[in-house]
Amino acid sequence: MKTVKALIARNIKLFFKDKGLFFTSLITPLILLVLYSTFLSNVYRDSFTSAIPFEIEADIIDGVVGGQLLSSLLAVSCITVAFCSNMLMVQDKVSGAYNDIAVTPVKQSYVAVSYYVATFVATFIINIIALVAGLIYIKSIGWYLSLADVAFLVLDIFIMVMFGTALSSVIGFFLSTQGQISAVGSIVSSCYGFICGAYMPISSFSEGLQKVISFLPGTYGTSLFRNHAMRGAIAELESVGVPKEAVDGLRDAIDCNIYFADEAVSMGSMFAIVGVTVAVLLTAYVLINLARGGKARKN
Numbered sequence: 001m002k003t004v005k006a007l008i009a010r011n012i013k014l015f016f017k018d019k020g021l022f023f024t025s026l027i028t029p030l031i032l033l034v035l036y037s038t039f040l041s042n043v044y045r046d047s048f049t050s051a052i053p054f055e056i057e058a059d060i061i062d063g064v065v066g067g068q069l070l071s072s073l074l075a076v077s078c079i080t081v082a083f084c085s086n087m088l089m090v091q092d093k094v095s096g097a098y099n100d101i102a103v104t105p106v107k108q109s110y111v112a113v114s115y116y117v118a119t120f121v122a123t124f125i126i127n128i129i130a131l132v133a134g135l136i137y138i139k140s141i142g143w144y145l146s147l148a149d150v151a152f153l154v155l156d157i158f159i160m161v162m163f164g165t166a167l168s169s170v171i172g173f174f175l176s177t178q179g180q181i182s183a184v185g186s187i188v189s190s191c192y193g194f195i196c197g198a199y200m201p202i203s204s205f206s207e208g209l210q211k212v213i214s215f216l217p218g219t220y221g222t223s224l225f226r227n228h229a230m231r232g233a234i235a236e237l238e239s240v241g242v243p244k245e246a247v248d249g250l251r252d253a254i255d256c257n258i259y260f261a262d263e264a265v266s267m268g269s270m271f272a273i274v275g276v277t278v279a280v281l282l283t284a285y286v287l288i289n290l291a292r293g294g295k296a297r298k299n
Contacts, residue, residue, distance in 0.1 A: 003106055003110055004110050004113055004114055004117075007106070007110060007111060007114030007118075008113075008114045008117045008118050008121075010114070011088055011114055011115060011117075011118030011119075012118045012121055014088055015085060015088055015118065015122045016122070018088075022122075024084060025081050025084040025085055025122070025123075025126050026126050026129065028077060028080060028081060028084065028189075029073060029074075029076075029077035029081065029126065029127065029129075029130035029133075030130065030133060032073050032076065032077060033069075033073055033130070033133055033134060033137065036069045036072060036073055037069060037137060040069060040072070040199075041065055041069060044064075044065045044068050044069065045061060045062075045065050047201075047253070047254075048061060048064055048065060048250070048254075049061065052237070052242060052246055052247075052250055054241075054242055054246070056237070056240070056242070057240070058142075059141070059142040060142065060144070060233060060236050060237060060240065061142075062141040062142035063138070063141070063142030063143065063232070063233035063236065064230060064233040064234065064237070065141075066137060066138040066141050066142055066233075067138065067144075067145075067226075067229035067230035067231075067232075067233050068226065068229070068230060068254060069134070069137075070131075070134040070135070070138060070153075070225075070229045071198075071222065071225035071226045071228075071230065072193070072198040072199065072222075072225075073130060073198075074127060074131065074134070074153070074156070074157060074160070074225050074229075075160070075193075075196055075197075075198040075218070075221055075222040075225050076189075076192060076193045076196070076198045077126075077127055077130050078123070078127055078157060078160035078161050078163070078164045078221070079160070079163070079164040079167065079168075079188065079192050079196075079218065080164075080185070080188055080189045080192060081123045081126050081127060081164070082119060082120075082123045082161060082164030082165045082167070082168045083164070083168040083171075083172075083181070083184065083185040083188050083189075084185060085119045085122040085123045085126070085165075085168075086115070086119045086165070086168040086169060086172045086181075087178075087181050087185075088115070088118070088119070089115045089119075089169070089172050089173075090172055090175050090176065090177070090178060090180070090181040091178065093175075093176050093177075094176070094177060094178055108289050108290065108292055109286070109289060109290065111289075112169075112285065112286065112289035115169065116165060116166070116282075116285065119165045119168065119169065120161055120162065120165045123161045123164060123165060124157065124158065124161045127157045127161060128154070128157065131153060131154070131157060135150070142233070144232030144233040144235070144236050145229070145231075145232050146231075146232055149228050149229070149231055149232055152224075152228040153225070153228050153229060156221070156224045156225050156228060159221070159271065159274050159275065160221045160224075160225075162278045163217060163218075163221065163274055163277060163278050163281070166278050166281035166282050166285060167281055169281075169285050170281055170284055170285050170288070171184060172184075173285065173288055173289070192218065195213060195216060195218065195219075196213075196216065196218035196219055196221065196222045197213065197218075197219055197222045197223075197255050198222050201253060201255050202214075202219065202255050202258070203252060203254075203255065214258070214259070214260050217273055217274050217277040219258065220258060220265065220269075220270035220273045220274055221270075221274050222255060223255050223256065223257075223258045223265075223267075223270055224267060224270050224271065224274075226254060226255055226256045227256050227267060230254070230256060234247060234250070234251065234256070237250075258270070
């Protein structure tokens with residue numbers, strides 16, 4: 001256990017010591033927040049006002065828009081920052097540090113666990129900072145969140161960072177150059193937001209594409225963020241007299257409600273889907289590391 005703790009501490013220290021890697025990981029969600037609030041806010045606001053053709057107070061509209069922006073930001077950054085944070089594993093391969101550790105008596109499983117935990121810790125911290133920045137933004141335009149909503153957002157970040165870290169660890173295991181991890185990170189950064197419904201609501205896609213996306217765990221992670229970031233503002237809509245049918249239509253339009261095979265997916269099921277996916281990815285990560293350890297012993 002001391003060995004694992006030492007390796008985790010070493011990896012976390014190297015991550016935060018590398019100013020380029022740390023600030024790149026940190027600035028990504030903050031830039032997204034600025035871009036979302038600058039460009040996407042008007043798109044979200046127009047979509048909202050067209051879905052609810054009623055006279056609504058501006059701060060309620062801003063509360064809904066702010067929640068949608070924050071949920072989009074967190075849904076993307078939990079995954080993309082994980083790939084950025086996990087660059088350390090590839091950097092160790094490039095520098096030869098990975099091979100140096102491999103020739104020591106330290107078990108391969110310890111090394112694998114240390115990379116995973118260090119990446120998770122770094123990614124979680126950065127996304128908590130992003131959450132705080134997003135909450136400050138929402139406070140400035142229209143606050144309808146409760147303490148429970150914020151607590152659930154932290155829980156959402158926790159489970160989605162686990163997912164992002166597991167996914168990046170499995171993929172990063174097979175990468176051996178800085179160029180490869182940068183290319184993969186760029187692909188994930190540019191594509192993930194679309195396929196998880198963060199940039200565009202899934203309801204705006206074609207029926208066939210919606211069915212495909214419904215099989216992706218990131219879809220349900222985005223919906224969890226949507227539900228918890230927008231619950232208060234949507235509840236306020238109902239309290240000011242907006243018909244339930246209109247509110248339900250809005251929830252469908254912005255992916256608070258997700259359907260699989262025409263059946264509504266509960267939030268408990270969403271947590272279960274993401275959790276099972278994390279378990280599968282972690283199992284795969286453990287097995288491929290055990291396989292490498294076995295080959296190393298034979299050699």
